[in-house]
Amino acid sequence: MEQYYIGVDIGGTFIKAGVCNGQGKILAKSAIPTGKERPYRAIAEDMAKQIYALCEEAKISLSSVVGVGAGSPGNIDSATGTVIYSPNIRWDNVPIGACLSELIGKPVRLTNDANAAALGEARFGAGKKYSDSLFITLGTGVGGGIVIGGKLFEGFRSAGAEVGHTVIHVGGEPCACGRSGCFEAYASATALIRETKKAMERAPQSLMWKYAPTSDEVTGKTAFDAAQAGDLAAQAVIDSYILHLGEGIVNLINILRPEVVILGGGVCAQGDALLVPLRKHVEKYSYGGMQHAPVLVEIASLGNDAGLLGAAALLM
Numbered sequence: 129m130e131q132y133y134i135g136v137d138i139g140g141t142f143i144k145a146g147v148c149n150g151q152g153k154i155l156a157k158s159a160i161p162t163g164k165e166r167p168y169r170a171i172a173e174d175m176a177k178q179i180y181a182l183c184e185e186a187k188i189s190l191s192s193v194v195g196v197g198a199g200s201p202g203n204i205d206s207a208t209g210t211v212i213y214s215p216n217i218r219w220d221n222v223p224i225g226a227c228l229s230e231l232i233g234k235p236v237r238l239t240n241d242a243n244a245a246a247l248g249e250a251r252f253g254a255g256k257k258y259s260d261s262l263f264i265t266l267g268t269g270v271g272g273g274i275v276i277g278g279k280l281f282e283g284f285r286s287a288g289a290e291v292g293h294t295v296i297h298v299g300g301e302p303c304a305c306g307r308s309g310c311f312e313a314y315a316s317a318t319a320l321i322r323e324t325k326k327a328m329e330r331a332p333q334s335l336m337w338k339y340a341p342t343s344d345e346v347t348g349k350t351a352f353d354a355a356q357a358g359d360l361a362a363q364a365v366i367d368s369y370i371l372h373l374g375e376g377i378v379n380l381i382n383i384l385r386p387e388v389v390i391l392g393g394g395v396c397a398q399g400d401a402l403l404v405p406l407r408k409h410v411e412k413y414s415y416g417g418m419q420h421a422p423v424l425v426e427i428a429s430l431g432n433d434a435g436l437l438g439a440a441a442l443l444m
């Protein structure tokens with residue numbers, strides 16, 4: 129009998145889940161509202177119902193399911209399946225893994241959402257040809273996940289791989305974690321938007337105003353669009369963003385020397401405008417050069433399914 133795996137991606141707004149086989153093929157998937165203001169047991173009961181419905185849709189029996197893997201934002205203790213703290217869902221020491229396992233009678237493995245996406249890309253996405261990969265997601269913050277020898281490296285009590293909170297500029301921009309000058313404070317989409325707004329204030333004639341007539345309309349795309357149209361102030365924003373992103377990535381390469389760095393998150397939609405100069409920076413500054421141990425920089429390939437597939441892969 130073929131074996132199947134359930135992957136769950138717990139978010140502050142939606143819970144996405146899917147049934148997949150050992151090759152990462154998704155047979156059925158769905159999204160339900162999280163309803164995060166409710167007691168966690170009610171949320172776990174909804175997850176159980178979602179899993180039963182998915183098995184029915186995929187026409188498989190629960191007995192052929194090995195277990196459930198779940199990725200959740202926040203600090204996770206993967207050994208106990210507990211969400212220690214998650215500001216997105218406002219969970220504090222919630223044993224969601226044990227609760228769901230009791231409801232469905234299957235083992236449940238839990239990890240941080242960025243770790244799950246890292247494992248998904250490593251197994252089935254942009255990293256599938258490599259055994260050591262580093263995943264970095266450029267969104268509201270900067271998340272990360274480290275896969276060594278095909279296995280997730282989570283650190284002591286799963287608290288590691290917080291690559292966004294490594295300082296690249298002592299005394300620099302304040303970070304949500306309490307330090308200043310973190311990688312996240314320069315390489316997140318939030319940071320790119322902040323710097324775009326600052327540059328627009330300094331350059332009232334900039335084309336950036338054409339793409340974002342008011343400050344509220346500035347996105348991570350604004351400076352890229354204006355730079356593409358030849359705007360120099362916008363190009364300076366992009367150059368500075370890529371310089372900081374590149375320095376943060378080179379730091380991580382010098383510690384881990386993975387075979388590939390995989391980038392995810394909205395900023396990656398810029399493709400070559402981001403990748404070409406970034407690869408140049410990484411090639412130039414990675415310690416010892418690229419001849420002996422080249423490091424590839426690639427864009428994630430699984431999109432929104434990375435977290436779900438990676439969570440399922442926790443059981444494989």
Ligand SMILES: [Zn+2]
Binds near residue numbers: 294303304312
């Ligand atoms: Zn920080």
